Amino acid sequence: MKTAFFQLDIPSTPNDHKILGNVLQGADALAISEIAEQHQHLTVVVTPDTRSAVRLSGILSELSSQEVRLFPDWETLPYDTFSPHQDIISSRLSALFYLQNAKKGIFLLPIATLMQRLCPPQYLQHNVLLIKRSDRIVIDKMRLQLESAGYRAVEQVLEHGEYAVRGSLLDLFPMGSAVPFRLDFFDDEIDSIRTFDVDTQRTLDEIQSINLLPAHEFPTDDKGIEFFRSQFRETFGEIRRDPEHIYQQISKGTLISGIEYWQPLFFAEMATLFDYLPTQALLWIWKQIKHKGSVFIKMQNSVMNNAKRILYVPYCHRNIYG
Structure with a gap:
């Protein structure tokens, strides 16, 4: 186990809290790293904004021996008519999938992202497909499964959420994966699974299995x-x-573009990040997040109140942020 630079008095029982003062920028990453070492379970860090979360993620990835995960914001304005980039959705789905089995590590997110409602944990639990070498499945059936999961058929796979079929080959870029995969079928059996380079389209390393996450944070079947x-x-x-x-x-x-803000209509009940967290997770928050959260609420309420048409979101009582 890594030796701590110093010992911090961290909460040890439910509802206990401690205040750590005079932590300058730069030293905050060191303090978080030490706390994560001392705490035997997941450490969740809520930052005032996205910039702080990204900064800490970069530093902690180098500094800490723990696995570091960043849960990104959609990077769209509240009730925007633009959808988040597929790479962002991929990172978010990967982070939520990670949380369902996380025992220890550091999980970072900005306060605005914490305030957002999420797909229920059961949605991911029931919609992850494990694909293994030697699995017996007809390539056309695999294509239908991908379409049901929200993947897009293209001529050449370039980004997350895409797939392409060429004869006995099926190229696929799963959500949450750093690399795309090429499945080679022999009759109705997966003969091999290899990674490939998006730019050159050349196959690289052979692997035995992949986890296929859904292409969206809501069902599209x-x-x-x-x-x-x-x-x-x-x-x-x-x-x-x-x-x-x-x-x-x-x-x-x-x-349609901006469909993510209709997400509450795809579920009987939305979830929050706390529905994903293990019971013994330790929460680290900044004093500034209360102010930042209030600013965000005022901004999203302003968008709703000034709208001259039906917003791309259900009524307030089913607000994705409510």
């Missing part, structure tokens, strides 16, 4: 879309027949 339709009608009542209307678009399987 027929059952998920039908649930959305039901919840939309219950929430908004009369449905416009305009083919460009959100209801009509999603009904035919078109995932």
